[in-house]
Amino acid sequence: MGATIQAIEYVFPKNKVTNKDLLLQFPEYDFKKFDDKVGISCRYYVDENETGLDLAVQACEKLFQRIDSATIDYILYCTQNPDYILPTTACLLQDRLGLSKNVGALDINLGCSAYTYVLSLAKALINSGQAKNILVVTAETYSKILNERDCSNRAIFGDAATATLVSYTEEENFGDFLFGTDGSGVEKLFVKNGASKYKFESNPEVKTYGSGNFYTDNDLYMNGPEIFHFTGEVVPGFVEELLEANQVEKDHIDQYIFHQANAFMLNFLRKRLKIEEERFFIDLRDGGNTVSSTIPIALKKYSQKITEKETLLLVGFGVGLSWSGGLVTINNKL
Amino acid sequence: MNKAEFIKGLEEELELEITLTAETDLKGLDEWDSMAAMLLIGYVSNEFGLTLTADDIKNISTVQSLIERIGVEKFN
Numbered sequence: 001m002g003a004t005i006q007a008i009e010y011v012f013p014k015n016k017v018t019n020k021d022l023l024l025q026f027p028e029y030d031f032k033k034f035d036d037k038v039g040i041s042c043r044y045y046v047d048e049n050e051t052g053l054d055l056a057v058q059a060c061e062k063l064f065q066r067i068d069s070a071t072i073d074y075i076l077y078c079t080q081n082p083d084y085i086l087p088t089t090a091c092l093l094q095d096r097l098g099l100s101k102n103v104g105a106l107d108i109n110l111g112c113s114a115y116t117y118v119l120s121l122a123k124a125l126i127n128s129g130q131a132k133n134i135l136v137v138t139a140e141t142y143s144k145i146l147n148e149r150d151c152s153n154r155a156i157f158g159d160a161a162t163a164t165l166v167s168y169t170e171e172e173n174f175g176d177f178l179f180g181t182d183g184s185g186v187e188k189l190f191v192k193n194g195a196s197k198y199k200f201e202s203n204p205e206v207k208t209y210g211s212g213n214f215y216t217d218n219d220l221y222m223n224g225p226e227i228f229h230f231t232g233e234v235v236p237g238f239v240e241e242l243l244e245a246n247q248v249e250k251d252h253i254d255q256y257i258f259h260q261a262n263a264f265m266l267n268f269l270r271k272r273l274k275i276e277e278e279r280f281f282i283d284l285r286d287g288g289n290t291v292s293s294t295i296p297i298a299l300k301k302y303s304q305k306i307t308e309k310e311t312l313l314l315v316g317f318g319v320g321l322s323w324s325g326g327l328v329t330i331n332n333k334l
Numbered sequence: 335m336n337k338a339e340f341i342k343g344l345e346e347e348l349e350l351e352i353t354l355t356a357e358t359d360l361k362g363l364d365e366w367d368s369m370a371a372m373l374l375i376g377y378v379s380n381e382f383g384l385t386l387t388a389d390d391i392k393n394i395s396t397v398q399s400l401i402e403r404i405g406v407e408k409f410n
Contacts, residue, residue, distance in 0.1 A: 212367075213368070
């Protein structure tokens, strides 16, 4: 008895924002260098009246063109941009998609580590006999929580949603997953206002960081150097732990697929881990850093090349601070 | 790696149009921004295995101050 990733679909919103578009707004910023080093050419933003749930519905409907929605018995919905503070967005999704009222449905409030976390939860639900066909959804609209004048983060982050079907199979295609948490890093990647502790301010103080990026406590703040530091310190050792937990040699992994945060940082990690370029996925040129959606988008893209069974190592890391990862085996185009 | 090689390498990594010296104020460079900070952290980490923190970035000024943060004894 085991679990397998059967299929993945993803969607971007219609509104495409190129580096050239951003250059008009931020003429001082070197977008040529950004394109070259960070590896992002465009990102997509939702319209004002569109939400992550709207994107999630589109991604799921795309998936249901290939799989029977009536088989879904559980929804795991990853988001940090829910439509409402309550209820849980997964309930709204059940209704929007017209899924059975017998489904289990819940939200997971994690960012860049969410997808790998939720794959392990899906595996556990299936292997404990609680579900057979799990709809794993990721949907983020960071464009809604970025300051209009925050050039760095506007360049990096984009909106997207993905839908993955994880199903019961005879053969186990999931390896072991591991997790990591450091809540002391809360303020390194943070939206301070708007929930229970600090109210959304109507006239917040405008702050700056880096070189000429503006934000307020109502917006997302990211301490880039600190996040880089955290990633460099934690991820290489974590990958070694994952290999050991799965009793697999580094060379036996066909492809390493990490959260697509930024191409420079990924290359930095790749070199640190001494992994060849061919076995390390980097492609966020179209869409940018879409938070919990980057790994499923990368899996979908990479799987198009798969002709025989491959072992992939997945790692997510970011806001929390939180990280997770695991091994999956894929033998079909997702 | 000696100091001159380090400074030359940093100049290339940051794609600077000017010639970098030990006295150059990094924050005063036209090219200095959060992207440059990222490139700097990557470069130092690759060469010295030291991952600079946000506080380190905040505290450095000249190239010499960066060298001192890394540790003068690490340059031959």
